[in-house]
Amino acid sequence: MxxxxxxxxxxxxxxxxxxxxxxxxxxxxxxxxxxxxxxxxxxxxxxxDGFIRGYTIREAVDGDRPRVSAVMLVYRQDRMRGSEVIAGLRAIPEVVICDVVSGELDLVVRVEATDAGRIQQIWEQVSAFPGVRDITTALSLSTVIDRAST
The missing domain is CATH 1.10.10 (Arc Repressor Mutant, subunit A)
Known part of the structure; x- marks a missing residue:
């Protein structure tokens, strides 16, 4: 609640x-x-009381360097003892959101990087984490709703 x-x-x-x-x-x-x-x-x-949990900035994107977003669906080998995966994700600055979810899937990770090559590097890094069983990655083609930036 x-x-x-x-x-x-x-x-x-x-x-x-x-x-x-x-x-x-x-x-x-x-x-x-x-x-x-x-x-x-x-x-x-x-x-x-936790209603305001922090302050942040959203940087303007340089016109020559558009940002690329991706969602990574991460499946861990052991959901109950998979904290090292989350610790590894915390160390990647391009990881902007990580949700633990119910069902077959374990983590939904939103990544924002300067280019698709950096997304691939992050994918390779995450897939090498001990405890990661599989990753499905979807690159964002366009953003049609972004309430976080308003």
């Missing part, structure tokens, strides 16, 4: 931060009708 923020103002703060995580506390306070200090305290509580 997913927890929700404690009140509507917390929900408004989270919505504003999703739109612009760099908004000033003063401007955010104006939008949610609270003082800058009250907004700061609420954000600190939302961080402490």
């Amino acid at each position: 997913r927890r929700s923020p404690t009140d509507d103002i917390d929900g408004q703060i989270l919505a504003e931060l999703r739109q612009n995580a760099r908004i000033s506390l003063a401007r955010l306070g104006e939008r949610v009708l609270l003082s800058r200090n009250a907004v700061r305290q609420r954000i600190e509580r939302l961080e402490r």
Whole structure:
């Protein structure tokens, strides 16, 4: 069950931060009708309670270097003792998401790299991890919905 923020103002703060995580506390306070200090305290509580788990940037892509995305479906030899595979994936900076999933499949891994050659290198690296039984890789042809970048 997913927890929700404690009140509507917390929900408004989270919505504003999703739109612009760099908004000033003063401007955010104006939008949610609270003082800058009250907004700061609420954000600190939302961080402490796990509603805000971190901050990140999404770099602009250089026009000469488009990014290539792929999804790797990773099957481990032993799902219960396959933590070394996850540790190996954590060490690859192009791995942007890794989900443990139910069913026959073990891991769904999203990779974003500068070119298809780098995706292949990552595939070779992951397939050599002890505990990896098989990998199915799908290169993304185009992205039609990307809510993470809005």
